[in-house]
Structure formats: structure tokens, C-alpha cells
Amino acid sequence: xxxxxxxxxxxxxxxxxxxxxxxxxxxKTKKDLALIFSxxxxxxxxxxxxxxxxxxxxVVTKENLKDGKAQAVICNSGNANTCNEGGEEIAEEMCDLVxxxxxxxxxxxxxxxxxxxxxxxxxxxxxxxxxxxxxSLGNNSQDANQAIMTTDTKEKxxxxxxxxxxxxxxxxxxxxxxxxxxxxxxxxxxxxxxDAAVSSEMLQKALSSDVQxxxxxxxxxxxxxxxxxxxxxxxxxxxxxxxxxxGEDFNEFMCALNTVTMSLxxxxxxxxxxxxxxxECKVTGAKDELTxxxxxKSVVCSSLFKAAMFGADANWGRILCAIxxxxxxxxxxxxxxxxxxxxxxxxxxxxxxxxxxxxxxxKEILLEEExxxxxxLSSGKAQATAWGCDLxxxxxxxxxxxxx
Amino acid sequence: xxxxxxxxxxxxxxxxxxxxxxxxxxxKTKKDLALIFSxxxxxxxxxxxxxxxxxxxxVVTKENLKDGKAQAVICNSGNANTCNEGGEEIAEEMCDLVxxxxxxxxxxxxxxxxxxxxxxxxxxxxxxxxxxxxxSLGNNSQDANQAIMTTDTKEKxxxxxxxxxxxxxxxxxxxxxxxxxxxxxxxxxxxxxxDAAVSSEMLQKALSSDVQxxxxxxxxxxxxxxxxxxxxxxxxxxxxxxxxxxGEDFNEFMCALNTVTMSLxxxxxxxxxxxxxxxECKVTGAKDELTxxxxxKSVVCSSLFKAAMFGADANWGRILCAIxxxxxxxxxxxxxxxxxxxxxxxxxxxxxxxxxxxxxxxKEILLEEExxxxxxLSSGKAQATAWGCDLxxxxxxxxxxxxx
Numbered sequence: 001x002x003x004x005x006x007x008x009x010x011x012x013x014x015x016x017x018x019x020x021x022x023x024x025x026x027x028k029t030k031k032d033l034a035l036i037f038s039x040x041x042x043x044x045x046x047x048x049x050x051x052x053x054x055x056x057x058x059v060v061t062k063e064n065l066k067d068g069k070a071q072a073v074i075c076n077s078g079n080a081n082t083c084n085e086g087g088e089e090i091a092e093e094m095c096d097l098v099x100x101x102x103x104x105x106x107x108x109x110x111x112x113x114x115x116x117x118x119x120x121x122x123x124x125x126x127x128x129x130x131x132x133x134x135x136s137l138g139n140n141s142q143d144a145n146q147a148i149m150t151t152d153t154k155e156k157x158x159x160x161x162x163x164x165x166x167x168x169x170x171x172x173x174x175x176x177x178x179x180x181x182x183x184x185x186x187x188x189x190x191x192x193x194x195d196a197a198v199s200s201e202m203l204q205k206a207l208s209s210d211v212q213x214x215x216x217x218x219x220x221x222x223x224x225x226x227x228x229x230x231x232x233x234x235x236x237x238x239x240x241x242x243x244x245x246x247g248e249d250f251n252e253f254m255c256a257l258n259t260v261t262m263s264l265x266x267x268x269x270x271x272x273x274x275x276x277x278x279x280e281c282k283v284t285g286a287k288d289e290l291t292x293x294x295x296x297k298s299v300v301c302s303s304l305f306k307a308a309m310f311g312a313d314a315n316w317g318r319i320l321c322a323i324x325x326x327x328x329x330x331x332x333x334x335x336x337x338x339x340x341x342x343x344x345x346x347x348x349x350x351x352x353x354x355x356x357x358x359x360x361x362x363k364e365i366l367l368e369e370e371x372x373x374x375x376x377l378s379s380g381k382a383q384a385t386a387w388g389c390d391l392x393x394x395x396x397x398x399x400x401x402x403x404x
Numbered sequence: 405x406x407x408x409x410x411x412x413x414x415x416x417x418x419x420x421x422x423x424x425x426x427x428x429x430x431x432k433t434k435k436d437l438a439l440i441f442s443x444x445x446x447x448x449x450x451x452x453x454x455x456x457x458x459x460x461x462x463v464v465t466k467e468n469l470k471d472g473k474a475q476a477v478i479c480n481s482g483n484a485n486t487c488n489e490g491g492e493e494i495a496e497e498m499c500d501l502v503x504x505x506x507x508x509x510x511x512x513x514x515x516x517x518x519x520x521x522x523x524x525x526x527x528x529x530x531x532x533x534x535x536x537x538x539x540s541l542g543n544n545s546q547d548a549n550q551a552i553m554t555t556d557t558k559e560k561x562x563x564x565x566x567x568x569x570x571x572x573x574x575x576x577x578x579x580x581x582x583x584x585x586x587x588x589x590x591x592x593x594x595x596x597x598x599d600a601a602v603s604s605e606m607l608q609k610a611l612s613s614d615v616q617x618x619x620x621x622x623x624x625x626x627x628x629x630x631x632x633x634x635x636x637x638x639x640x641x642x643x644x645x646x647x648x649x650x651g652e653d654f655n656e657f658m659c660a661l662n663t664v665t666m667s668l669x670x671x672x673x674x675x676x677x678x679x680x681x682x683x684e685c686k687v688t689g690a691k692d693e694l695t696x697x698x699x700x701k702s703v704v705c706s707s708l709f710k711a712a713m714f715g716a717d718a719n720w721g722r723i724l725c726a727i728x729x730x731x732x733x734x735x736x737x738x739x740x741x742x743x744x745x746x747x748x749x750x751x752x753x754x755x756x757x758x759x760x761x762x763x764x765x766x767k768e769i770l771l772e773e774e775x776x777x778x779x780x781l782s783s784g785k786a787q788a789t790a791w792g793c794d795l796x797x798x799x800x801x802x803x804x805x806x807x808x
Contacts, residue, residue, distance in 0.1 A: 117721025
């Protein structure tokens with residue numbers, strides 16, 4: 001049984017985390033350097049952005065994870081270390097600094113950066129802060145969580161306990177992500193730690209499979225970042241028999257992982273830049289999963305739909321429009337659409353056409369902070385859910401002048 | 405030689421146009437019904453939205469244009485006549501009304517609607533206004549232009565004169581389009597009239613080819629409308645020998661058509677919902693045209709790039725990011741990016757990496773109302789240009805509550 005517990009990335013045995021302000025950001029009250037440490041080497045897996053422009057840290061992390069092992073994560077915010085001179089060397093130096101400071105191998109370090117693209121990243125403030133960063137390591141994952149945030153307004157952290165083969169295991173994750181979010185095969189920055197024993201192969205299998213229905217179904221603004229990365233470390237300290245193949249234990253692990261990733265997904269979508277609402281689009285009755293996913297993503301990505309939700313306007317025509325241009329092969333004359341929230345549910349379209357409904361009731365439902373759009377394609381049994389947020393004045397404000 | 409002239413859709417011989425307020429819109433000062441009439445039957449061609457959800461008027465127009473002939477255009481704004489009960493019957497009734505009023509064949513009428521999706525369209529106000537609408541026909545295309553506008557803030561009209569085989573020909577067009585603009589094979593509503601003699605086959609060929617580099621390269625918000633349509637009528641009154649094949653005359657005609665469509669494109673992009681700037685993205689040095697188009701469209705579609713332009717922020721990293729996720733096969737290490745406007749040009753990225761530049765100068769360039777982003781992929785000779793606009797507070801405002 002999966003239980004939500006406290007602790008974030010420090011919930012699982014053997015992990016500590018910390019965060020400091022090292023000086024990459026001018027604002028001294030904002031931490032900008034995070035560290036996560038496993039007291040023993042862990043099996044590790046990761047997925048990365050499919051953007052052809054890849055941040056230098058991703059190149060280095062990918063190389064370091066070739067052996068399926070990692071023991072620490074270092075991540076700075078304020079500078080993406082991407083599209084600049086010598087970015088890979090800087091990322092490698094960051095790994096070297098962690099290795100020296102913690103007495104581990106540089107090739108066991110996961111390195112990540114997030115922030116402005118195209119600026120040189122100065123290693124000096126990072127080097128000068130390594131002692132402090134080590135000193136900040138503890139059982140509180142909040143400092144690390146704060147240090148990886150950029151335009152995020154909320155910390156995004158979740159942790160669970162679960163059982164494998166009678167052994168109590170734990171897993172926790174932290175995430176950052178608010179803009180430039182439209183993942184494709186990977187996403188934003190998410191660091192997950194667990195004390196379950198899982199081989200690196202099975203860990204990669206679990207993560208690669210999970211992101212298809214979680215992070216890859218989130219969109220804030222349609223822009224796939226250059227620095228997206230999700231990593232999982234599994235240090236085995238829970239003492240369960242190592243998961244080396246599919247089966248009951250693997251399924252249990254997948255469920256725990258899915259609980260963590262799904263929670264982080266909703267937190268990321270709900271904290272999209274400028275967002276006032278979390279939007280969930282549930283598609284049912286699709287002829288296959290691809291159709292369901294294509295439709296649900298197209299709807300949560302539509303700027304017009306997102307702006308309508310900001311205005312609590314039940315303008316369902318925009319949903320039909322977004323389904324229509326999604327590229328999915330659907331029978332428009334079979335589509336039903338309803339809106340739901342804690343205030344109830346209201347049907348607005350049946351057989352691809354409008355039905356009479358109370359605008360007043362619709363408004364009441366849409367004024368809530370979490371809205372679900374239910375789309376029944378009535379053409380099969382496949383389903384999918386995508387998450388997004390509304391498009392607001394503040395999205396424009398935040399992105400009209402992000403660099404200053 | 406192509407010359408810009410006055411007259412809009414009435415510039416060419418034999419065409420009159422008009423517009424009235426019939427009552428589909430509550431605001432009595434806003435015209436909502438337009439008519440364009442050719443005194444003789446014209447050859448006609450059209451391209452339509454590729455959205456799977458298609459407005460009822462498109463279905464009827466497509467049927468009417470099967471014989472390549474048309475003599476009038478009727479278009480209402482305020483209601484898209486889409487995703488509702490009996491939409492096609494209403495569209496047919498609109499054609500019948502025009503046929504009776506003007507004494508022409510109902511199958512020679514192009515019918516179009518634009519506005520809210522999913523509401524029943526009442527034929528009565530249209531029927532009651534036909535006499536007035538006929539009475540409004542004249543040589544001024546402005547009334548028709550105003551009547552097809554929705555959230556447009558500016559009339560979009562252009563006309564040119566040109567010569568074919570020694571005969572002076574004219575061509576003019578009007579357009580509406582401000583939101584839900586991300587054409588695919590066709591676009592927004594555009595009505596073009598010419599007195600040149602062109603067979604319907606060659607007219608279709610010219611139009612289908614032209615839109616690939618004009619309307620299909622415009623994006624306001626990434627949403628492909630359900631009611632997009634571009635039509636051309638050619639009534640032959642200029643007296644040139646009918647164009648029935650490719651050759652010098654066809655090329656001359658294509659140039660005139662391209663002058664008209666390109667102008668309307670820029671007007672549509674520059675008047676995108678809430679827009680304060682027209683953005684042009686010129687890609688050169690691409691290995692093939694598809695690559696150039698993919699890259700330029702991806703950049704003008706990026707919400708992050710659009711918001712940065714609103715803020716006159718030279719955040720070129722977002723351009724690299726949008727190139728990276730476009731799906732185009734490019735060598736990032738060869739990309740150069742510059743911004744230009746009437747205030748000058750500034751290089752911000754070379755070999756895929758940032759170069760030092762004056763933020764002050766960049767700001768001066770980006771504060772202008774027409775900005776060009778020049779992207780050199782340095783990998784070949786193909787090029788393409790796409791048009792868009794900035795993302796502003798007003799886009800959100802306009803679309804947060806469009807229906808009321």
C-alpha cells in the first residue's frame with residue numbers, strides 16, 4: 001500500500017540534501033545551488049529533453065550515467081549553462097567539485113542547470129560555496145527544492161512509502177518547472193530518490209515507461225526546454241531483494257513511482273507561469289491510446305482554450321476546434337464534452353454539437369482552481385489525461401522581461 | 405509591373421461590395437453581414453481549413469465551387485455556424501437568399517461565417533436584411549471589410565494593377581483574422597477578386613501554390629480555425645486572353661496574387677489579437693525549403709519568444725530553443741541569429757552560441773513595431789519567412805471572455 005509521507009528527496013534511507021545561495025543569482029535571498037547525496041552509490045536512470053539544442057549539463061550527465069550508477073546530484077538555477085562557450089567543461093568542473101567535496105567519483109555525479117540560455121556560467125561562485133553546500137546537507141529537502149526553482153512560485157515535493165517483498169521502502173522527488181514546459185520524452189528538472197533496490201536497467205525501464213503518461217502529458221506553454229531532465233537514484237538501503245525483472249515487485253515499484261511523478265506533474269502544471277488554475281483534460285472512449293493522448297494534449301496546449309479557462313468562460317467550441325486540428329482521427333459527430341470541478345459537472349456538447357446549459361452553473365464550476373475537461377470520443381476504450389494551466393496576464397508579464 | 409492601387413475587392417472591373425448590420429451581433433454600430441458581387445459569373449478557386457471540425461459554410465461552399473464558378477460571396481460575422489444543429493441548411497438558405505436577391509444561381513454563391521462556434525445561427529435577421537444588403541452594394545469595399553471583422557482592430561484590404569498580354573488587370577482582396585490563426589493548407593477568411601481571365605483550374609493552381617508561402621506561414625496563436633477559407637474570383641472583364649496553362653501570363657498573375665496575399669498576411673499577423681508588433685522570421689541557409697519553413701514557423705509560434713518580443717527583450721536563447729524542438733534537422737553549432745528593424749540590425753548569436761552585444765542597442769531595435777528575426781542556418785541555400793505577432797496582456801484579455 002502506498003502512503004504519502006513527509007521528507008521529499010530525503011524521505012528514503014541514506015539520502016541527504018541541501019541548498020545555498022552561491023551568487024549566480026543577484027538576489028541574495030534566493031538559493032541557487034542544490035545538492036542531493038546518497039551515502040552509498042545508487043543505481044540510476046534518467047530521461048532527457050528531445051530538444052536538438054541540449055544543455056551542456058545533460059551531455060555530461062548522460063556520459064556519467066552510462067554505467068547506471070550515481071551518488072549525488074548538483075543543480076544550479078539562474079543560468080542554464082546552454083548555448084555558451086565551454087559549457088561542458090563547466091559542467092564537468094561542477095562534477096569534480098562535488099567529487100572532491102564528498103569524496104565520491106566525479107562520474108557518479110548528476111549535474112543539472114536551469115535558467116537563462118546563452119550566458120557564460122562562472123564556476124567561481126560555485127567553487128567558493130562547496131564547503132557551505134556540504135554543510136547544508138541534512139534531512140530537510142526544502143533547501144534543495146528552493147535552490148532549483150526559477151519562476152516557480154511553489155515548492156514541488158512529494159514522498160511516499162510502499163512495500164516490496166515485505167520490506168518498507170520509501171521514495172521522494174522534487175521538481176522545478178513553470179515555463180518552457182512541453183515535454184517530449186522527458187521534462188523539466190525532476191530528481192527522485194528511493195531506497196528500494198532496483199537494477200539500473202529496470203530503473204530505466206520504469207522511468208522511461210512512466211514519463212509517457214506523466215511528465216510527457218504536461219504542457220504550460222508549448223515550449224520544450226533545452227535542459228529538461230528527470231533522474232531517479234535507487235540506493236537499495238531498504239534491503240528488499242533487488243528488482244531485476246518484471247513481476248509483482250516491479251509493478252509495486254512502478255505504482256510508487258507513478259504516485260510520485262503524477263503528484264509532481266500536477267504541481268508543475270498548477271504552478272505554470274502566471275497560472276491561476278490547474279487544467280486536467282481526460283479523454284475517454286478513444287479508439288487507441290495515441291488518439292487519446294493526441295487529443296488531450298492538443299486541448300491543454302490551446303492558447304484560446306487556456307485563455308477561456310482564465311476567464312471561466314465555458315467556450316467549449318475552442319475545445320472542439322483543438323480536437324479538430326490535433327491530427328487525431330476522430331469522429332466529430334460522436335464527441336461529448338463536459339466541465340467538472342469540486343462544484344459539480346456540466347455537459348456542454350453532445351454528438352459534436354452544443355447542448356443547452358446554464359451559463360451560471362458553468363461559471364460556478366469554472367471559477368474553481370482545479371478544472372477537469374471530460375471528452376468522450378465514444379469510439380473505443382482507450383483513455384489518457386493531460387495537464388496544463390490557464391493563460392493569464394501574468395504569463396505575459398513574467399516572460400515579457402525574464403532576463404532582468 | 406505591379407502597382408498598388410485603391411479599391412479593395414472593388415478595384416477590379418465588374419465587382420461591387422457592401423455590408424450592413426443585420427442583427428447577428430448585438431452591437432448595432434458593428435456591421436455583421438457582407439456581400440461581394442461580380443456582374444458576370446467568374447471562375448473561382450478556394451482553399452479551406454484542414455481542421456477536422458469544419459464549419460457548415462465550408463461544406464456548402466466546397467459543393468458550390470465544384471464547377472469552378474462563382475458570382476457572389478456572402479459572409480456574416482458574430483457566429484461561425486459551426487458545431488450546431490442544421491448549420492448546413494442555414495448556409496444553403498444564405499445562398500438561396502443571395503440568389504433570389506441578385507438573380508443569380510444559388511450554386512454560384514460562396515458562403516462564409518466567422519465568430520463563436522457552437523451556437524445556432526438564426527436565418528431571420530439575414531433574410532430581413534437582404535434588400536438593405538443589396539442596396540449597400542457599391543464601389544467601396546470598406547463596408548464589406550468591416551462586416552467580416554471580429555476581434556480585428558484594423559481593416560485588411562489591398563489592391564493592385566498589373567498587365568497580362570498588354571491588358572491592364574486589377575486584383576484586390578479583403579481579409580479578416582486576428583485570433584485562432586495557425587493556418588494549415590488554408591487560412592482565416594480572405595476574399596480576392598480580379599478581372600483577369602484565368603481558367604478555374606489555373607486559378608486553383610495559383611492559389612494552392614501561393615498559400616504555401618503566404619497564409620500558411622502566419623501564426624497568431626497556434627490555433628487552426630474551423631472556418632478558414634481563402635477564395636478568388638476571376639471574372640475576365642479585363643479582356644486578356646484567358647490563362648489556361650503555365651507560362652509568362654500565369655507567372656505575371658502569380659506575382660500579382662502574391663503581392664495581394666503577402667500584404668494581407670502581414671496585416672493579419674500585425675493585427676493578431678492583442679498584438680503590438682508584427683514579427684517576421686526570415687530563415688536562410690537551410691538545406692531545404694521544408695527545414696526553413698519548419699524553423700521559421702516554430703519560432704513565430706513560440707509563446708516564450710512572443711512574450712519576449714512584447715517586452716523588447718533580446719532573449720535569443722528562446723529562439724535557439726524553438727529551433728531545437730521544431731523537429732527540423734539542423735546543425736545547432738552553425739546557427740547565427742540577428743534582430744533587425746528600422747532602427748538597425750544586431751547580431752546576438754553565432755555558431756549556436758551567444759556573442760557580446762549592446763543590450764541598449766538591442767532594446768532600441770526591438771521597441772519598433774515591425775521586427776525581423778534573421779536566422780542563418782549556414783547549411784544550404786533554401787529560405788523561408790513566417791509571420792506572427794507578440795503575446796500581450798490584451799491577447800489574454802480578449803480571449804478570457806470572448807463570448808460576452
